[in-house]
Amino acid sequence: MPLRIDVITIFPDYFAPLQLSLMGKAQQSGLVTIAIHDLREFTSDRHRSVDDTPYGGGAGMVMTPEPWGQAIDAVVTDQSTLIVPTPAGKLFSQPVAAELAHSTHLIFACGRYEGIDQRVVEYYRPRIDVRELSIGDYVLAGGDVATLAMIEASVRLVPGVLGNPESLVEESHQLPGVEYPSYTKPPTWRGLDVPEVLLSGHHDQIARWRAEQSTIRTTHNRPDLLPGS
Numbered sequence: 099m100p101l102r103i104d105v106i107t108i109f110p111d112y113f114a115p116l117q118l119s120l121m122g123k124a125q126q127s128g129l130v131t132i133a134i135h136d137l138r139e140f141t142s143d144r145h146r147s148v149d150d151t152p153y154g155g156g157a158g159m160v161m162t163p164e165p166w167g168q169a170i171d172a173v174v175t176d177q178s179t180l181i182v183p184t185p186a187g188k189l190f191s192q193p194v195a196a197e198l199a200h201s202t203h204l205i206f207a208c209g210r211y212e213g214i215d216q217r218v219v220e221y222y223r224p225r226i227d228v229r230e231l232s233i234g235d236y237v238l239a240g241g242d243v244a245t246l247a248m249i250e251a252s253v254r255l256v257p258g259v260l261g262n263p264e265s266l267v268e269e270s271h272q273l274p275g276v277e278y279p280s281y282t283k284p285p286t287w288r289g290l291d292v293p294e295v296l297l298s299g300h301h302d303q304i305a306r307w308r309a310e311q312s313t314i315r316t317t318h319n320r321p322d323l324l325p326g327s
């Protein structure tokens with residue numbers, strides 16, 4: 099059963115990259131189907147408006163609920179998971195990507211302005227799985243880039259998408275800490291040599307060196323990922 103993804107956005111062109119590279123191949127292989135929907139197709143006024151001023155005052159505009167209700171109703175089933183990117187959401191992570199990779203149907207609601215009227219989340223929450231997700235503690239201009247990141251991180255975990263599933267085992271965020279540094283040819287580049295141990299053929303020494311490098315890198319860059327932190 100392929101994973102179906104429906105993206106609802108006012109900027110469909112943001113999702114052209116999903117036709118390229120691994121994401122494009124995943125769609126051609128039939129493992130994943132991705133459809134992009136323009137929210138403005140679900141408006142009913144002459145100006146195809148999707149936003150209005152916020153109740154309670156405040157800067158900016160808020161996206162009105164009805165176009166979202168029409169758009170989501172057009173694709174939703176009882177198997178759907180509705181994902182709403184927002185800076186206020188739970189943090190997206192590799193374990194969350196793995197969960198999404200094993201879903202049947204994902205609907206991404208890509209907001210803009212100051213976000214989407216909260217009643218959209220409130221309306222669907224009793225009906226389907228709804229997840230408000232952040233991709234990090236910084237504020238984007240909308241949910242489109244967050245959606246691209248979450249789709250890429252999740253689809254690459256769909257069985258059969260990655261040619262070599264072996265590469266999933268060692269990568270960062272699957273094992274504790276971050277990945278060791280990687281090297282390839284040439285053996286010397288601008289006077290810099292590849293660490294000798296990697297050319298030795300001693301696989302247990304290489305494994306030990308890589309584990310040490312992962313700990314050094316994690317301690318320096320991501321002490322929050324160290325065991326027991």
Ligand SMILES: COc1cccc(Cn2ccc3ccc(-c4cc(N)[nH]n4)cc32)c1
Pocket residue numbers: 183184185186208209210211212213214231232233234235236237238239240241242244
């Ligand atoms: C809702 O609160 C907001 C406050 C100020 C600006 C914006 C802009 N904005 C609109 C829709 C939207 C969806 C997601 C994100 C987002 C997610 C992450 N991790 N960073 N930024 C940002 C979004 C929203």
